[in-house]
Amino acid sequence: MTGPLGTTEVQPRVMQVLVALADEAGRVVTRETLFERCWGDVYVGDDSLNRVVLALRKVIGQLGGEGFEIETIRKAGYRLSGSLAKVPDDIGKAAIGLDRRNLAKAAIAFVVLGGLGAWAASNSSRDRRFEALLRQGHAALAGDDNQFRPDVALRAFQEATDIHPDNPRALGWLALTKSYFAQTAPEEHSATSVANAAQIAQQALAIDPKEPNALMAMFELEGATLDWWGRDRLLRKVITIDSRNELATGELAALLLAAGMTRESSLWGERNISLLPLSQNALAGRATRLWMSGLVADADNVINQLRTSFPTSRWIWSVRFRLYAFTGRARAAETMLGADPGMLRKGPETDMWRTGLHALEDPSVTNIARAREACFAAAQVSGELAGYAMVILSALREVDSAFEVATGHLLSRSAIVQARKPAYEREPTDAMHRINTSWLFAPPCKEMRADPRFIPLCHGIGLVEYWQRRGVKPDYVRMDAAKPPRL
Missing domain, CATH: 1.10.10.10 (Winged helix-like DNA-binding domain superfamily/Winged helix DNA-binding domain)
Incomplete structure (x- = not known):
């Protein structure tokens, strides 16, 4: 030196x-x-x-x-x-x-x-621009103004890599942004988009094997191809490298919720909120976790405040809507839908919710039959609708029908499988919904969890192996049953 x-x-x-x-x-x-x-x-x-x-x-x-x-x-x-x-x-x-x-x-x-000082001075303008671009791109991805704008981030990170082509941070951010686009790319461009994002991520990792955003890009690209344990380990590795990585903490909170670990998910969810204190998605997640923990009044307080703060948010609307639907207030949900019918997509989604809410409000044999038919039809359109259909059927105590949807969607062992392309544009892949199984652990599904078929279902999707490898038990074992099921 x-x-x-x-x-x-x-x-x-x-x-x-x-x-x-x-x-x-x-x-x-x-x-x-x-x-x-x-x-x-x-x-x-x-x-x-x-x-x-x-x-x-x-x-x-x-x-x-x-x-x-x-x-x-x-x-x-x-x-x-x-x-x-x-x-x-x-x-x-x-x-x-x-x-x-x-x-x-x-x-x-x-x-x-001397030498380094002159080097730094000659490059200070470019470096300031470089750092500003990274901040701009990060803000666009983090939704600092509650607007997730990957297109803005993509332009910013691309320009940053033009300034410093071999900087692993810039390459990592660019790869992560491209991984988002790859997940929703048109079918004819999907493979190319995935390969391009992976190539940039690997370029960043060749320079710095611990570049956190490049690792997160690979996490997003690998998606459902990783088992529960593999996804858990990768996310915790990123957090060890970068304790303030809000994407990794948010993804870990979501994974734990999908694995029935609601209490542990809440800890990571609150950590995510500390990193993104004004994020409507993170705060709406708090309301969902409170509901899943049985704290309905607390969930109401959170979501009502969010509705005041973000009156035009479709996501906040949908969380408020579902909380009404599944906490004995189907009529309030119907009122919301009547006031804002455009919040749901026309076709299978609207049909499922309208018939489902009507049956929850008036559970006659005829109404339940109509709701069951609409739920089966919706479940064959997309994984997202299959999840909601299963919860609606469980809330109606149609446990056999709920299992038919669950085993069809998750294990392809019934007639209720995705039979055609999604009815809506930019629908996430069915594989991604197969690892978003938080609805299995929602309060309306208590009777499903008490059913002898539930543990084999969890075995089939790898959850039992995950619980055993971690040496943990899902929260429902403590909350639902006086006599815990044998995992």
């Missing part, structure tokens, strides 16, 4: 910590992130990191590095502040691993002031 007062070699680990701090361009880097990036799977204590930071500060002082300093951010981590703007690509690449020979060479070339 070279500075105004001379040149010295530094230990590879010291150099690696400096690179990790510099690569974040003035942002706080948590101690956990430094352990993960610089020590990997080797467990070390806080003293090891403290000694490295102390050594780094000593070297900077010896070389006259007055242009920047390493700040300790209490209860958070460290931040490199001052004139150091970015790590040159050749040094950054050398520091990714622990190759002592290459890292030592990179350390000698790393200039504290």
Whole structure:
């Protein structure tokens, strides 16, 4: 490492910590992130990191590095502040691993002031633009203004990679955005879109194997091809690397809810809300989890406030609608639908809900028969409607019919399977709905869960294996039954 007062070699680990701090361009880097990036799977204590930071500060002082300093951010981590703007690509690449020979060479070339200062100044305008584009793209994906805009994000991340083609962060964000488009691409372009997103993700991971958004891109692309355990492990790996990754925390909360782990899902859901405090999707998830935990009044309070805050949101409307429908207030749901009929799509979806609500309000033999017929028809259109059909039938105590939909949709073992292309444009793939099984653990499905057919159904979709590998039991075992079922 070279500075105004001379040149010295530094230990590879010291150099690696400096690179990790510099690569974040003035942002706080948590101690956990430094352990993960610089020590990997080797467990070390806080003293090891403290000694490295102390050594780094000593070297900077010896070389006259007055242009920047390493700040300790209490209860958070460290931040490199001052004139150091970015790590040159050749040094950054050398520091990714622990190759002592290459890292030592990179350390000698790393200039504290003078050369690096001139390099940073000449590139500061481009780097500021680069960072601004990453922030813009992230805001568009996170929905900072409650507008999810992947098209805006795609343009921003593409321009950022034009500035720094080999930057793994920019490539990771670009791959993640392209993975969203790949999931809804027209059938004739689907394979090409998936391959392009995967190629960019792999390019990012070749530079930085722990790039969190590239890993999340692969998670989105692999989707239902991963088993429950594999998806759980990958999401937790991303969170270990990047504890503030709101997509990974949100996906983990959703996965746990779909696996019947409502209490654990709530913990991750609240963590997701702390990262995205104004996200209507995250807050609506809170209302859903409260309902699934049996806290109807609390769920009502949350969703009513959200309806006031986001009066035009279709998603908030739908959560309020379903809470009414499945908590003994079918007439209130019918009133909502009468006031806003456009909130549901015409055809199988509207037919299913209209007949279902009517039967919930007046469960005559004729009304139930009509609702059952509409639910079966809707379940053959898409996975999303199959899930709702199963809950409606369960709420009507049509347990046999509910199992017919569930086994047809999840296991293809009945006549009630998706028999044709979705009736609506941009319908997510049926495979994605097969792993969104939270409706199995909804309150109306209590009788299904008490039925001897429920555990074999969970065996068939891999949930029992997931529970056993984690050494956990789903919440319904505690909540539903005095005598827990044998898993």
